[in-house]
Amino acid sequence: xxxxxxxxxxxxxxxxxxxxxxxxxxxxxxxxxxxxxxxxxxxxxxxxxxxxxxxxxxxxxxxxxxxxxxxxxxxxxxxxxxxxxxxxxxxxxxxxxxxxxxxxxxxxxxxxxxxxxxxxxxxxxxxxxxxxxxxxxxxxxxxxxxxxxxxxxxxxxxxxxxxxxxxxxxxxxxxxxxxxxxxxxxxxxxxxxxxxxxxxxxxxxxxxxxxxxxxxxxxxxxxxxxxxxxxxxxxxxxxxxxxxxxxxxxxxxxxxxxxxxxxxxxxxxxxxxxxxxxxxxx
Numbered sequence: 001x002x003x004x005x006x007x008x009x010x011x012x013x014x015x016x017x018x019x020x021x022x023x024x025x026x027x028x029x030x031x032x033x034x035x036x037x038x039x040x041x042x043x044x045x046x047x048x049x050x051x052x053x054x055x056x057x058x059x060x061x062x063x064x065x066x067x068x069x070x071x072x073x074x075x076x077x078x079x080x081x082x083x084x085x086x087x088x089x090x091x092x093x094x095x096x097x098x099x100x101x102x103x104x105x106x107x108x109x110x111x112x113x114x115x116x117x118x119x120x121x122x123x124x125x126x127x128x129x130x131x132x133x134x135x136x137x138x139x140x141x142x143x144x145x146x147x148x149x150x151x152x153x154x155x156x157x158x159x160x161x162x163x164x165x166x167x168x169x170x171x172x173x174x175x176x177x178x179x180x181x182x183x184x185x186x187x188x189x190x191x192x193x194x195x196x197x198x199x200x201x202x203x204x205x206x207x208x209x210x211x212x213x214x215x216x217x218x219x220x221x222x223x224x225x226x227x228x229x230x231x232x233x234x235x236x237x238x239x240x241x242x243x244x245x246x247x248x249x250x251x252x253x254x255x256x257x258x259x260x261x262x263x264x265x266x267x268x269x270x271x272x273x274x275x276x277x278x279x280x281x282x
Contacts, residue, residue, distance in 0.1 A: 004057055007048040009033060013064055020068050028073050035077045036060040070201040083130040087156050092148035094211045096126040099242070099269045100187050102276045104130045106240045106267060107185055110278070113137050115182035118232065120173055120225060121145075123211065125153030125166075127185060132162040143169040143176060145210070173224060180234045186225055187242040192218035218244050223254050226279075230260035233281040238264065242276050255279055 010029050017025030030041045036059045037044075037052075052060070066076050074080040074095045080087055082096035083104050089095055104127055111117055114137050119128040122142035132140055144150050150168050157163040169176050191212045196204065203212070214220040222243060229239050239261065243251060248266070255261045261279045269275035 004052050005049050006033065006044050006052065009052060009057070009060065010044070013060075016064065017067065022067065022070075028067055031073055032063040032067060032076065033060055036063055071206055072202045075206060080124075080126075082126040083133075085130065085133070085160060087124050087126045087129070088152055088159065089124050090148075090152060091206055092146060092208060093124040093152050094187075094207055096124060099275050100127055101130075102267050102269065103127050103185050103187060103240055103242060104134070106238075106276060106278055107131045107183060108134050110238050110240070111135060111138055111183045116140065116179070117183040117185060118142065118177065118179075118181045120184060120186040121188055121211070122153045122168065123149050123187075125156040127187060128166065129153075129156055129160050129162055131185070132165050133160055139165045139167075141167045141169065141177070141179070141181070143171045143173075145170070145172045146208070149208075173221070174228050174232055177232055180232055181237060182234055183238040183240060184225075184229050184233060185240045188221040188225060189214040190218045190222055190242070190244040190247060192216060192244075217247075217250065219247060219250050219254075222247065222251065226251070226254045226258055226261065230258055230281050235281060237281045239279040239281075240276065241279070245273050245275075248274055248277075251277055 010033060013029035014025045017028055022028060030044060034041045034044055037056060063076055067073060072095055074089050075091055078088060078090060080089045080096050083101050087096060108131060116139045119142035122128055122144045128140050128142045147170055150170060153168055157166050189212050193213060193216055255263060260282055262282055264278040264280045266274045267276040
């Protein structure tokens, strides 16, 4: 009977994931084994020859099966790192992505002291909580149409000890809001229906469709936000919003139509493509 060690199990899992067409087979194997054993990835390397108990092997095999059908690692482990902190996630919320950290960076730099900001579509809360964590002088309001997402955001707010400065509400976009803010932050759905077939199985099969898709050109929600947000911004207030690669010109036209917003800047992601717009109320 073969004795399965950390080393041999990782080697087997890597090869198995490669056959399944998974992009990062070694990394995924390490993350899932560390999760199964309740340790860090560093701990795995410090004890590579340790044999695994039958119960540990069984737990790991269950995780391997879930990943082999392309369930995202973040949903399997129930957490994702974002802006240097871990956040609770599940299939009711989008998995936070590195490009969304631009929203956090811009808000940290631009929001005036002792002010209040709003996030549209809070999801897991990773963006707004990261902002509040870095800017202890500000308060925030954040909403989502999904009650399940709001529960996750509330858990994350408590975990990162910002719950006293964050009010969560249930509502579609700005429908439940009457106040004005120094900044509005948004990562709205912006994937077009024609791009649907190009998505990875992890995204299309597991992440919430209502947080991904926004009509034929992916602009439906963005246009609603642009048409409404000036009424909820203080004079000089900022809209900081993520968007898709092909949407810059449509956004420019939509901002021009508002008559109350001007473009402050476009911010590129790590691949050099424009990913976030900062607009300002005239």
